[in-house]
Amino acid sequence: MPTDKTRPMDSGDGKLFRKSFTEDGRGETKPIPEVKSGARYIYYRLYTKDGPLESNHPIYSNDRFISRIASTLVRPPQTAASLTRYLCKIEGLNHRSGVLYQSLSDTAALDDATRLLFRGTSGPGPSDVDPVALIVDTRSAEKRSPASSSAESQELLEWKFQQHYVYYRIYDDDGGTVPKTAFAENNPSLGRLNTLSVPPPHAVSSLKNCIMKVEDPSGNNVQLFEDESSESAMNDSDAITVLSDTFPGWMEDQPIAITYDSGTTIGSADNENPPDIQIRELREALAQSIKELEEANRTHARELAEVREGWNIAKETHEREINEALSTIHQLQEQLEVRSDFPKKIKTTTTLDDGMKDAKWHSIKPGEIFYTDGISRQETFAGGSYLNACYLAMNSFGKQAFVDARDYNMHLATLFLTRTLSY
Known part of the structure; x- marks a missing residue:
């Protein structure tokens, strides 16, 4: 008692x-x-x-x-x-x-x-x-x-309070997946989250973070849609009144839809770092150059055994091949290091002939791709006295020089924008 x-x-x-x-x-x-x-x-x-x-x-x-x-x-x-x-x-x-x-x-x-x-x-x-x-x-x-x-x-007492939920379905690149919060055997693709789990201020971003903490998907670029028929995602800053009965996902038969990209980097294609495939291609080219160098060594040994009298000529040829191969290897290594040092990709939107005036500047044309470290700099043109906003960048030929930032600063800001994955 x-x-x-x-x-x-x-x-x-x-x-x-x-x-x-x-x-x-x-x-x-x-x-x-x-x-x-x-x-x-x-x-x-x-x-x-x-x-x-x-x-x-x-x-x-x-x-x-x-x-x-x-x-x-x-x-x-x-x-x-x-x-x-x-x-x-x-x-x-x-x-x-x-x-x-x-x-x-x-x-x-x-x-x-x-x-x-x-x-x-x-x-x-x-x-x-x-x-x-x-x-x-x-x-x-x-x-x-x-x-x-x-x-x-x-x-401890038992709380006699009716629970309310946000209902959702989650999708990867290929379609629907089974959420970790599935609760109905006859509807395994439907998940739910207690509305009291969402921290204030209640917005799309806080709901997204809360769901991603629970689901922990192996992907990025998470977006929330009001339902599976919505054509566009909700903005992270949109308010969402999860303590009312009018927010998206409050009804079990009208869940919100959550999508994410599996196996991609955070953000859109325009602001990615240089693709992994480019780094892989450079490494493959380096391995091929090493293989060719080994083949040149074997060829040289065979030539020495077969043609003693041509030893001097063969030696010179061999040394030239080695130097050329080493030069190629060094160039590929430098490109590989440069790509690591310049992880940001930018696309130009105008035509400038700065390189014709000063060799330390790039000449650019619309749609040209450069890689940069994203650090804004101030440099002068040859013979000039005032500083120009610019970036140190590498073009597709491996040349490093400055690119003028006056015309596409806003494009760069958009290009470097990344979405934060959180749960």
């Missing part, structure tokens, strides 16, 4: 709590006084940018991502910064990496100096269905202190 120490009681906010709640909400062993009149509990959830983070001191057995503290434990003046510091302290996190959202649906974090009111039912985190959200960086979460031991772990 429940005792006075373990019997669920009304906390004043409509939720149950036990008298055995401790100084940090669940985990310490030293009891604290009951919440005084006018004060209350502050409910909170923990997140990284990629999804939810378990609390060291959960209050529910079926949702270990939510916890609460007594408002009297927040140091005055009670601001967003002081609440953040205390939550990070009891959760073993670095407070310098934490930002606080007053509600899960908020689009902007609280300023550290924002004053908070916790008297009665006012202020943030008044209940388990409207908690504050603390977002910390992934490194802080990985280095967090472990939970302290507690005999209360078997006394």
